[in-house]
Amino acid sequence: MAETLDRTYAEGLLTVVEAEGVLERVEDELYQVARLVEGNTELREQLSDASVPVEQRLGVIEELLGDQAHQQTVAAVSYIVQAGRGRQLAAVADAFAELAAERRSRALAEVRTAVELSEEQRERLARALGEATGQQIDLKVVVDPAIMGGVVATVGETVIDGSVARRLEDVRARLTSS
Amino acid sequence: MNMWALMPVLATEEGGEESLSLLPEIPELVWGIIFFALLFAFLWKFALPRLGSTLDERAARIQGRLEEAESVRSEAEELRSQYQQRLSEAREEARSIVDEARQTGERRREELVRDAEEEAQQIRSQAREDAEAERGRVVQELRGQLAALSVELASKIVQKELDEEQHRDLVDLYINELSGLN
Numbered sequence: 491m492a493e494t495l496d497r498t499y500a501e502g503l504l505t506v507v508e509a510e511g512v513l514e515r516v517e518d519e520l521y522q523v524a525r526l527v528e529g530n531t532e533l534r535e536q537l538s539d540a541s542v543p544v545e546q547r548l549g550v551i552e553e554l555l556g557d558q559a560h561q562q563t564v565a566a567v568s569y570i571v572q573a574g575r576g577r578q579l580a581a582v583a584d585a586f587a588e589l590a591a592e593r594r595s596r597a598l599a600e601v602r603t604a605v606e607l608s609e610e611q612r613e614r615l616a617r618a619l620g621e622a623t624g625q626q627i628d629l630k631v632v633v634d635p636a637i638m639g640g641v642v643a644t645v646g647e648t649v650i651d652g653s654v655a656r657r658l659e660d661v662r663a664r665l666t667s668s
Numbered sequence: 669m670n671m672w673a674l675m676p677v678l679a680t681e682e683g684g685e686e687s688l689s690l691l692p693e694i695p696e697l698v699w700g701i702i703f704f705a706l707l708f709a710f711l712w713k714f715a716l717p718r719l720g721s722t723l724d725e726r727a728a729r730i731q732g733r734l735e736e737a738e739s740v741r742s743e744a745e746e747l748r749s750q751y752q753q754r755l756s757e758a759r760e761e762a763r764s765i766v767d768e769a770r771q772t773g774e775r776r777r778e779e780l781v782r783d784a785e786e787e788a789q790q791i792r793s794q795a796r797e798d799a800e801a802e803r804g805r806v807v808q809e810l811r812g813q814l815a816a817l818s819v820e821l822a823s824k825i826v827q828k829e830l831d832e833e834q835h836r837d838l839v840d841l842y843i844n845e846l847s848g849l850n
Contacts, residue, residue: 605835611843618846638823639830641842652842654826658819665815666808 493585496578500585503566504593512562517590518630519563523555524583525632538576547571587630597625602634602642602653619643622650 507516527534536542536550548568555564566586570579591598599619601607607615612629620627623645634642639654692700830838 603835603839604830605832605839607839608836611836611839614843615839615846618843622846638826639835640838643846650846652838652845654830654838655823658823658826661822662815662819665818666812 493581496575496581497585497589499570499573499575499578499582500589503569503582503586504589507562507566508593510562512560513590515560516563516566517587519555519559520566520583521587521630522632523559523563523567524580525634528580529634534577534579537571537579540574544572547576587628591628594628595626596628597623597645599623599627599629599643599645601629601631601644602637603631604633604635604637604639604654606633607631615641615643619645619650623648 504513507513510516527537533550533554537547539547548571551564551567551571555567567579570576570582575582588598599616601615601619612631616627616629619629625645627645637653637655638658640652640657641650642653642656643650691697
């Protein structure tokens, strides 16, 4: 039910952004904002706390994104928070990205890396993932130092974990079980 | 010597002229013999049979009492024998009861000892298992702590040592392996 609602919000936003012709940029920025909110409990609470006045929450968004993001991105986030869906911001952004990829007949791949990827690496990675899954891939790269190195790619339900953190976890599991 | 032949001689020697005659006159003697015979016949005919029957009755009574006494004695003997037998049986039964009680007690004692030994064995086994489990738990816990420390140390080293180029190499390695799978 909640997923359906998130998808409904995402579809509405997608229609507006697509009409404005800034789908790709807003899609990327919305995705990055979602990851930021996801990893920041305080920010998530601020945006989803109903006891905080809406104006104050919108002020936080303006301060956070301001002149860095496209105004359609700011409008989309503000719309989600105003609708009382601040806690579902990440889920709506994910649904948005998935819908956008579907519009392009592509699958969405979330790629987590410890450092930023070069353009050449993105292309090669998208190609490799496309060959592995048999689909055209849209990459959403999230810089996540917690993985310590390597890449974690998620396409739909499939997770291909090549991170240093996972290797260290494997070592820890082997040490514990031996 | 014939006493009747000596009688006149003695009278002569002691009496002189007036001889003392000790022998009865013949008629007296005859009458005496007759009366004696009559008396003997009378007694033989009447007194002796009655005396005999009295004696027979007395003998029979005595015999009856003797037999009765014998019967009583044999009855008493039989009773005594029965009593002895019952006493013997009672003693045997008492001995049997005592033996049975002793055997039951012995069996019970053995059961108690066996139960106690089994319980002690179980307690020892349980204690061994508990100690083993505790040892395993401690070892596992230490192993987990050691693993966590090792990984934490390794993580710090990796984070410190990995530079931009090595990060890029790791990403390239991932891409190449992913391409190699296809």
